[in-house]
Amino acid sequence: xxxxxxALFAGVIFGLGLTISQMTNPDKVLxxxxxxxxxxxxxxxxxxxxxxxxxxxxRWTRQHEKPVFGSRFHITLKxxxxxxxxxxxxxxxxxxxxxxxxxxxxxxxxxxxxxxxxIMVTSIYAGFWAAGLLQEKY
Amino acid sequence: xxxxxxVSALLGGALIGLSAxxxxxxxxxxxxxxxxxxxxxxxxxxxxxxxxxFLLGLMLGATIWQWSVPTSLPLRQNYPLPLIIAxxxxxxxxxxxxxxxxxxxxxxGLALLSRRSIAATLTFMASGxxxxxxxxxxxxxxx
Numbered sequence: 001x002x003x004x005x006x007a008l009f010a011g012v013i014f015g016l017g018l019t020i021s022q023m024t025n026p027d028k029v030l031x032x033x034x035x036x037x038x039x040x041x042x043x044x045x046x047x048x049x050x051x052x053x054x055x056x057x058x059r060w061t062r063q064h065e066k067p068v069f070g071s072r073f074h075i076t077l078k079x080x081x082x083x084x085x086x087x088x089x090x091x092x093x094x095x096x097x098x099x100x101x102x103x104x105x106x107x108x109x110x111x112x113x114x115x116x117x118x119i120m121v122t123s124i125y126a127g128f129w130a131a132g133l134l135q136e137k138y
Numbered sequence: 139x140x141x142x143x144x145v146s147a148l149l150g151g152a153l154i155g156l157s158a159x160x161x162x163x164x165x166x167x168x169x170x171x172x173x174x175x176x177x178x179x180x181x182x183x184x185x186x187x188x189x190x191x192f193l194l195g196l197m198l199g200a201t202i203w204q205w206s207v208p209t210s211l212p213l214r215q216n217y218p219l220p221l222i223i224a225x226x227x228x229x230x231x232x233x234x235x236x237x238x239x240x241x242x243x244x245x246x247g248l249a250l251l252s253r254r255s256i257a258a259t260l261t262f263m264a265s266g267x268x269x270x271x272x273x274x275x276x277x278x279x280x281x
């Protein structure tokens with residue numbers, strides 16, 4: 001039960017962060033990626049702000065053996081740079097540049113009444129499904 | 139640089155970092171949205187419920203801000219749908235194959251100094267920048 005409360009709480013804060021920083025405005029995201037045009041560096045600062053808090057918070061968190069609720073930290077220990085990682089990240093970047101949405105802002109935008117967000121999220125799930133099929137096969 | 143909004147960017151970013159911290163410290167989970175979204179339909183029981191709750195919260199947070207400052211979120215109109223459909227597919231496909239997105243790799247992974255996340259973040263930033271360059275400055279499809 002407490003896990004659900006904190007998941008909800010974390011979700012609300014994440015949603016506030018995305019909208020306050022305007023990550024949910026795809027035009028702003030695209031002008032961040034448009035370094036040759038009228039560049040808007042704001043979103044680099046979103047990352048700076050997020051990392052400043054996360055680095056400190058994670059460091060303190062990892063001094064504990066387990067989370068407050070739950071038996072362990074679900075963190076992948078993989079360190080190898082393999083082809084799926086780099087190819088997947090490359091394809092994701094292309095989709096991000098085509099749309100201005102990454103998954104978080106796309107999902108949060110479902111609540112903002114923008115029709116294109118519905119199509120975006122549906123297409124993301126189609127991509128998940130296709131990747132799942134591929135991963136099952138290989 | 140007329141549209142530079144450093145204060146709201148830093149503040150919003152700090153909230154995203156705070157959310158990632160809360161989810162890890164209390165629930166032991168990484169705030170990677172692509173993985174949480176995918177898990178919504180591939181997991182069951184408690185593993186599914188917390189993802190559902192988090193994503194509900196994500197929409198709730200966005201709604202709260204839209205209510206508080208109604209003029210703050212201009213909605214994009216008339217963006218070409220084929221770009222959204224193909225781009226959305228690539229976002230979903232790429233984040234699954236590449237094990238994460240902007241939040242999982244770009245924030246949580248970087249904060250953990252994961253080699254894989256550093257490589258993934260550099261890669262999707264580079265391909266995102268290149269894609270926008272091609273669309274706007276080479277093909278000149280959109281302004």
